[in-house]
Amino acid sequence: MKATCWYGKQDVRVVNVPDPKILNQRDAIIKITSTAICGSDLHLYNGFVPTMESGDILGHEFMGEVVEVGSEVKKLRVGDRVVVAFPISCGRCFFCKNEKYSLCENSNPNAWMAEQFFGHSPAGIFGYSHLTVGFAGGQAEYARVPFADVGTVKIENGFTDEQVLFLSDIFPTGYMAAEHCNISRGDTVAIWGCGPVGQFAIRSAFLIGAERVIAIDRVPERLQMAREGGARTINYEENDVYDLLMQVTGGRGPDACMDAVGLEAHTPGPLYFYDRLKQALMLESDRPMVLREAILACRNGGTISIPGVYGGFIDKLPMGALMNKGLTIKTGQTHCQHYFKPLLQRIAKGEIDPSFVVTHRIKLEDAPHGYEMFLHKEDGCIKIVMSP
């Protein structure tokens, strides 16, 4: 089959690889009909995630048709149309039983390594470095899905791929990040980053009952899409974000601040080069400009929600502000499976149509060009869907 493979920094290629096989009896094999490129893939593409191996198959946002199941698969049948969650979860451990699927204790055969980095291992993830298993990903024609009964949601007819594909990651991710904002009536939520995750976070915040959402980015078409979702916007290159946020909140600050940017944040001015240099010298692995700004802007007693991905260490975190202002931090890889049913219902009721975020549709063969276009935000690119 054809698959998108990682061969090094900014080097992905679509090559022929062997078709996937059932390796565990709870596996299913999916014939992929749609698959997307995620902002998280860009961290791999740019070489910021350790333990990638040349030849790893990328991709963790995909859906398709079940073509084979292992003997221990109970619910899925060959022919079912399913969306696959990006965390791999056993469904039986303490965390899975509590629906904290991205913290599954049984899906990472390389747990010892993650333990050395993080103290404990999170769940395995498709196509996302050997630290989190190195399971082959889904930017391909077929994929092996471990614990398939737990990791998939069945789609009955009536929806297009683009309406349901993002249940695999970014819709639940934006939604969980909004839930993490602890929203109550009258709340203002500030969201840094208007990439696909930010876009879903904006709409989710409104679904949950936020009064106002203020979205921050610098890319015009992303800010435009944020406004279409009902947000007010701030272009961080043209304005002082802190000052503007204070102006629109009567000096109090947003009730919740969300970092939907993560470890590759960009900032105009010298601080960017300070962090870029430290990252290059491996003195810090992640660039935390957004996190710093969010902590300073957040109102006293407010909440910081962090869906943006971090991998290692950061420098100059304003711990004093965090503590003295009594802030709460909520974060994590998304527990997608927990959100499958309720979000599918919201789609069915017409409360949201996730296909709004798609700007480009390409063939799987063109994945390398897709990565480049998404990275450089060329041609108004916000979300790319590929079909094998």
Place this chain on the structure above:
Amino acid sequence: MSQEERLANGLSIFGIGLGLAELTVPRRLAKTIGVPSEHHRIIRAMGLREIASGISILMQRTPTAGLWLRVAGDLIDLTCLGAAAMSKRADHRRIAATTAAVVGATALDFVCAQQLSRGVRTRNGTMPVTVSLMIDRSPEDLYSYWRKFSDFPSFMKHVISVKPTGERQSHWVVTGPFGATVEWDAEITEDRANELIAWRSVEGSDVDHSGQIRFEQAPGGRGTMVTVEMHYGPPGGTLGSAVSAWFGEDPNQSIKMDLRRFKQVMETGEVITTEGQSAGRSTSTSIQYDPAVRR
């Protein structure tokens, strides 16, 4: 105190002694090691460094960082010796001898630091390991699965087979360092239903091995806390343990992974793997990351 920690202390006391000599009689020392005596200031500085890292090892509960400091210092010393050897007035025979001694010390420091970093703590020539993991099954289920012994190979990486040979006896075949196989007979020394199983190799075995597993009901219906304690006297004693740890076999880690796979079997039904999956390369990398694949 473990043998590694004792070695660390020994190295630090040796270092402090050497440091004092470097600090007080640098010229005489320069002559002994074959370096022109105008370098006495550098030698004094080296002495200070020796003393500082020595004290930092002695003062800490875990001397690992201090030992790595020693390794760094050794490398600086070697560089300085190299530079001194370029000088015409140096005594090259003596410098060569000194370099050999420092290389030896560096190797010792490095091995010791490496062992401590990996958490290897040898006592009386055996490596005691204790690991604990929460498993979401009842003590009864876990006990009865474990009590059979014969299923160990499905989740214990090093174990090739365990065959029950009597009510309380079993025969173990295990891979040792460098792919050699080691065999012994073990007997159960204590057996409390749903609570505890203890075993040890019978007298006269090649390997001195004993172990114990405890099952304790976790509070709040959260399953069972399983604790494994093993003592494993590798063939070759301390040196054997140093050598096997050297090649990536951190005993703590490997027993913890064994226990983790036991948990996978008990909670999910089998051991999850990536070996055999598709990739855009001709060789598997699973082996590099997943110790279970590397049999």
